[in-house]
Amino acid sequence: MIYVDADACPVKAEILKVAERHAMEVTFVANSGLRPSRDPMVKMVIVSNGFDAADNWIAERAREGDVVVTADVPLAGRCVAAGALVTGPTGRIFDTANIGMATAMRDLGAHLRETGESKGYNAAFSPRDRSAFLETFDRLCRRVKK
Numbered sequence: 001m002i003y004v005d006a007d008a009c010p011v012k013a014e015i016l017k018v019a020e021r022h023a024m025e026v027t028f029v030a031n032s033g034l035r036p037s038r039d040p041m042v043k044m045v046i047v048s049n050g051f052d053a054a055d056n057w058i059a060e061r062a063r064e065g066d067v068v069v070t071a072d073v074p075l076a077g078r079c080v081a082a083g084a085l086v087t088g089p090t091g092r093i094f095d096t097a098n099i100g101m102a103t104a105m106r107d108l109g110a111h112l113r114e115t116g117e118s119k120g121y122n123a124a125f126s127p128r129d130r131s132a133f134l135e136t137f138d139r140l141c142r143r144v145k146k
Contacts, residue, residue: 002141003058003084005070006030010125011089011133015069016042018134022141024067029054067140073103085140089125091132093140 002019006012006028019026019041027043028034031054034044047053055075062068064083070076076086076094086094 001061001066002026003062003066003068003079004028005054005058005068005072005075006034007032007054008071009069009089011069011130011137014130014134015137018138018141021138022145024141024145029057065144067137067144069137073099077103085144087133087136087140089133090129091134091136093136 002015002024004012004015004026007030009015009028012028015026016037016039020039023041025041025043027045029045029047031047031049033046036044045057047057052075055070055072055078058068058070059075059078059082062079062082062084066079066084068076068079068084068086069089070079070086071088071090073094076088077099079086080094080096080099088094
């Protein structure tokens, strides 16, 4: 199963393409409307607008043998702890070896933004990010199918 934190996910089309190639089910989870799919392998889940509702929905279901796509570091940590393989939309892998550092860097960034030391601008999503994601995501899908 593939779970996607879909609200601001820039790689939905790529996820569908790779999932179809591997015959894997995909569940997009969001707080707001998603374009419906006629593909029986694709499920759209709309959760409440409650704080972290989509994250909680995914974290409660992600297990070993699943792939999760999210840019949210706390959600990634919860999914890694559950045994899922996790990647961000730029192809960044979250795993037991790096989730602690990713969490620390996220917390440091939040602190710097709160104190005004950093404006907190994120780099624009690039074609290179899309390519890195496709490579990583395909590799993770092949890994869970073994």
